Amino acid sequence: MDRLYHSPEQFISDFRQILAEGKKRIGLLLGAGIAQAVRIPVEPTNEAGVCETKPILPMISDLTLQVLSELSEQSTCVRIVQDRLKVENPDREPTIEDVLSLARLLSKVLGRWEFERMGGGDFGKLAQNICASIGKIVGVDLPPGQNAITRLVTWIGGTPREHPVEIFTTNYDFLLEEAFENASYPYFDGFSGNRWPFFDAASVAENNLPARLTRLWKLHGSLGWQWYNDRVVHGRGKDAAALIYPDHLKYELTSKMPYLALFERLRAFLMTPDSVLVACGFSFADAHVSSVIEEALAANRHSAVFAFQFRQLKDEAAATTLAKKRSNMSVLAYDGGVLHATEANWKVGEPKNDHWSEIRQAFWGTRSEEGPPGLLLGDFGRFAGFLAAINTRQSLPQQRPVHGPGEILAEPAPASDNTGR
Numbered sequence: 001m002d003r004l005y006h007s008p009e010q011f012i013s014d015f016r017q018i019l020a021e022g023k024k025r026i027g028l029l030l031g032a033g034i035a036q037a038v039r040i041p042v043e044p045t046n047e048a049g050v051c052e053t054k055p056i057l058p059m060i061s062d063l064t065l066q067v068l069s070e071l072s073e074q075s076t077c078v079r080i081v082q083d084r085l086k087v088e089n090p091d092r093e094p095t096i097e098d099v100l101s102l103a104r105l106l107s108k109v110l111g112r113w114e115f116e117r118m119g120g121g122d123f124g125k126l127a128q129n130i131c132a133s134i135g136k137i138v139g140v141d142l143p144p145g146q147n148a149i150t151r152l153v154t155w156i157g158g159t160p161r162e163h164p165v166e167i168f169t170t171n172y173d174f175l176l177e178e179a180f181e182n183a184s185y186p187y188f189d190g191f192s193g194n195r196w197p198f199f200d201a202a203s204v205a206e207n208n209l210p211a212r213l214t215r216l217w218k219l220h221g222s223l224g225w226q227w228y229n230d231r232v233v234h235g236r237g238k239d240a241a242a243l244i245y246p247d248h249l250k251y252e253l254t255s256k257m258p259y260l261a262l263f264e265r266l267r268a269f270l271m272t273p274d275s276v277l278v279a280c281g282f283s284f285a286d287a288h289v290s291s292v293i294e295e296a297l298a299a300n301r302h303s304a305v306f307a308f309q310f311r312q313l314k315d316e317a318a319a320t321t322l323a324k325k326r327s328n329m330s331v332l333a334y335d336g337g338v339l340h341a342t343e344a345n346w347k348v349g350e351p352k353n354d355h356w357s358e359i360r361q362a363f364w365g366t367r368s369e370e371g372p373p374g375l376l377l378g379d380f381g382r383f384a385g386f387l388a389a390i391n392t393r394q395s396l397p398q399q400r401p402v403h404g405p406g407e408i409l410a411e412p413a414p415a416s417d418n419t420g421r
Contacts, residue, residue: 005347006337008375009356011330012363015306018276020390022161025275028152029289030169030176030380032060033281033310037148037381038175056140057173064096067133077103077118077126096130103127138173139223139238142182148384149179155387156214157185166215168266168277170286172222174238180214187214189222189234190258197234199258204265217262219289232258263292270296270303279307281380284318297326305329310378312336313343334367334374346375362386 018024035057042052058066071078081102085094103126110120142149153176156165167176180187190204191197203209204217226235269275270293277293284290284307293305305328309316313333323331323338331338336345348364363386366373376382 004342004344006339006344007349008337008346008364009349009360011332011337011339016390019387020159022159025163025166025269025272026161027166027168027269027275027277029277029279029282029305029307030167030171031279031282032057032171033283034148034380035171035173035175036281037379037384038143039147040143056143056175057138060095060097061093063134063137064094064099066137067096067130068099070133071126071129074122074126074129076116077122080116080118081106081123081126096134100127100130103130135223135238140173140175142175142178148381149175150183151384151388153179153183153185155384155390157183158388159390161211164209164211164213164215166217166265166269168217168219168262168269170218170220170282170289172218172220174223176216180216185214186212187216189216189218190262191234193234196228199232199261201257201261204258204261205268207265207268215265217265219259219262219266221259263288267292267296270305271300273300273302275300275303277303277305279305280378280383281310282307283309283316284322290318290322293329294322294326297328301328303328307331308375308377308383309333312374313338332375332377334376334378335372337375348373362389 019026036055036059038056039053040056042054057063068078078099081099082094085098085102103123106115107120107124107127110123112119112121169176177187177189188203188209190199190201192200192203207215221232223238224235225232227233228235266289270277282289297303297305305326307319307323307329309319309331311333312335313320313331316331316333319331320333320338320343323329324341324343327341329338330340336343348360363375363377363382364373365376367376367379377386
């Protein structure tokens, strides 16, 4: 039986053309993975002249260890929460978000009652301390110089557009805000005012501000948000109290402002004809965000989602499952993609000229000396560099007659398919 393949060259050519024209409504869905592309020094340069680096923000497992190490005074509450989590899900280690979720639940359910001599107030205090600790760890500044986030902002600000770029992010750090402000590019995050900026739901819904203002929608809240007179305001500092985590409160809180307006903005964006949402660093494991995307794609066949995933297809089950149900969503993983609801590996063609060989290096290559080549744009660092280059490079050479955007190659695989040549 013949094997099926997707052409990465043709997809990238058409995708780049969409972005370069600046005519369609472009949205970006950015998850926690984008911070892994921004590196900071671990220690001064060693004797060999090498400076070790690490991601600017830790992965969830490392964040869990760091936060829990700061909660020794509440070790009893932490132990109770962790024990219950391990009983409920013995197959995986609980994350700090799991701990926060259950701490909030126990605080709400127990009230003045006690469990193992710990009352609702004790678990409420644990939740507050977890948020404060997370805020301290996540509230870092961008390093000086160019990095993946500043390149993304350069691309956004460097192209005249008929419609504003809309960024939807589940991250709650200040890295995007800092990059926009350092570059003097204006943005709107839904808040208005000076002393205690308030959330302006009408402006979010109407979306009639100038196109040069990038929209920055923080779906899970942000550092600096806080409760004031029963509403969320933009405070001064990096207080993490108003964050939304994947916990029992999530669906309750997303029915309130400002979260209701932000999720409705995501839905409205995808319901607009000829809108393109490009995801990077996002796993699609967030059921609430994914459900909004699926519903909107089903209702509007004239919108599209392109999800660039870092890992191989077999490791991106949440994204691929959604793409197989909705043909207007494409998943672009390292070893293959799901295009038009069809899963297949990549197959590269022969370069047509030297210019094409140079361009291919921007999106195709190897991550290790031993591994096979693949699509690199699931790495946010490569993705941001690819976007920044759009403002300076000429259009990709057309590969026709080849296979149309997302079309399937139905032919036997030659032995050199995966060489990258």
